[in-house]
Amino acid sequence: MKVKRNLFLASLCVLFLVCYYIMNQTYDELAxxxxxxxxxxxxxxxxxxxxxxxxxxxxxxxxxxxxxxxxxxxxxxxxxxxxxxxxxxxxxxxxxxxxxxxxxxxxxxxxxxxxxxxxxxxxxxxxxxxxGDPFVEHASLMVDPSDLLSDLHAETSVYTYVPADLVALKELPHVNVNSTDKEVYVREAMVKPLEALSEAMSEASGVLNYDLIIVSGYVSYEEQKQLYQNALLQYGADQFLQYEDYPGHSEKQLGYTVRFAIAGVSDLQTVTESEQAKWLREHAYEYGFIVRYPSGKEAITQKQAQPLTLRYVGEEAAKEMRDHDWTWEEWVKRNEQ
Structure with missing residues (x-):
């Protein structure tokens, strides 16, 4: 009896193994x-x-x-x-x-x-x-340089970034002093505000664009290298940052900056006291622009005054800076808190 039971159990085991083998052969892991x-x-x-x-x-x-x-x-x-x-x-x-x-x-x-x-x-x-950055050790790469309110400085870089939506300023008086290409390019989002600003300047003065000409907009990484070298030669390693930036660290590369000039006028004091500079200080914010490096704020901006250099930041931010007499640096610092 015991032998029969053992044979029966052995048969069951064999049958189980056979069944398992067959099932294993037909099992589909991807089912x-x-x-x-x-x-x-x-x-x-x-x-x-x-x-x-x-x-x-x-x-x-x-x-x-x-x-x-x-x-x-x-x-x-x-x-x-x-x-x-x-x-x-x-x-x-x-x-x-x-x-x-x-x-x-x-x-x-x-x-x-x-x-x-x-x-x-x-x-x-x-x-x-x-x-790493070829000009500033330990600089971090800006992840989103397309942001209207990008804060670009010595510790951040946009390296070889080129905005995807650059537009030539065909309708406004311009000549590009930084490039063999005489067209001036800016981000598409600021074209209409810039045209509105120009129209307002023309109406206020009675002459086209208040006798201002746009001489700089977007500046490429390669063009910045030349500006950097020129600034080093002209101002020296200790002073050049008051006038230019390391390549890849200039707001000009973001495409939201324009620089105007008055024909035949280059003296800083004369430019600062000009009717055009005064008008821009009073009214540029209405169109979303700020004077990027205003006179009297050099200790904050760490830059020589540039009364005719504007940055587009949008009307809301521009008005807030105007209302509080803040520079870009002050506005950024307060918004980081």
Whole structure:
């Protein structure tokens, strides 16, 4: 009797093992993954294990988000969403994107990618992350230089950034003194306010643009290098920052700054006391502009006065600065508190 019972139990075990083997042979690990198809089934199983499939389900990752990268050297499934977002923002070879993300992802957050990859090229970012700022040690790269109220200073850099929406000022008196290209470019958002300012100046004075000519707007990184070298030669290493900035650290590169000039007048005191400078001090804020480096505020701005240099900040911020007689630096400091 005991022998029969043992044989029966042994038979059950064998039957269980056979059944388990058969089930195991027919079990599909991707059965629970709703995006698996006949076309991608074998490829997914070739590269991913059960733990990976758990990740796909938990993050709701679709095949088109990871399959373009799965065969790339250095691929990490947990970084799939980084690769996918990078490809959407700045299309490139899949292998290059994987390499870029795996090398530099600790330099920025996932959420910063939207603005970072809209402002800078992969190659430029790689150079900056690898070597740092070429002019200011320990400077940090500005993640979103497109922001109207970006605060650019010696500790922050926009490196090789070029605004995507630069527009030539065809309708206003201008000549670009910083470039062989005589057109002056600014961000599109400030064109209409600048035209409204010009119209108001013309009406107030009875002459076109109050006899002012725009001589500078957006200044590129490469053009800044030349301005920097000129300032070093003219003012020396201890004084040049009163007149210019390190390349990549100038607000001119943001595209929200314009500089006017009065034909035949260059003396600072004469410019400061001119009717045009006085009018701008009184009325520029009405159109969203501030005098960026006003006379009498040199100790705060750390710059020589530039009575005819304006920055567009929008009407609300400009009015607040005007009402409190704040410079840009004072306004930024108070808004950081």
């Amino acid at each position: 629970r993954y709703p995006y698996a198809t006949e076309e991608n089934h074998d490829l997914i199983l070739h590269y991913l294990d059960e733990k990976d499939i758990d990740f796909l389900l938990a993050q709701n990752v679709k095949p088109e988000q990871f399959l373009p990268y799965v065969e790339c050297a250095g691929f990490q499934l947990e970084h799939t969403l980084w690769y996918d977002k990078a490809m959407q923002l700045q299309p490139a070879d899949a292998s290059y994107i994987v390499q870029f993300i795996e090398t530099w992802k600790n330099e920025f957050t996932f959420h910063e990618m939207d603005t970072l990859l809209s402002a800078y090229l992969y190659a430029d970012l790689a150079v900056y992350f690898e070597n």
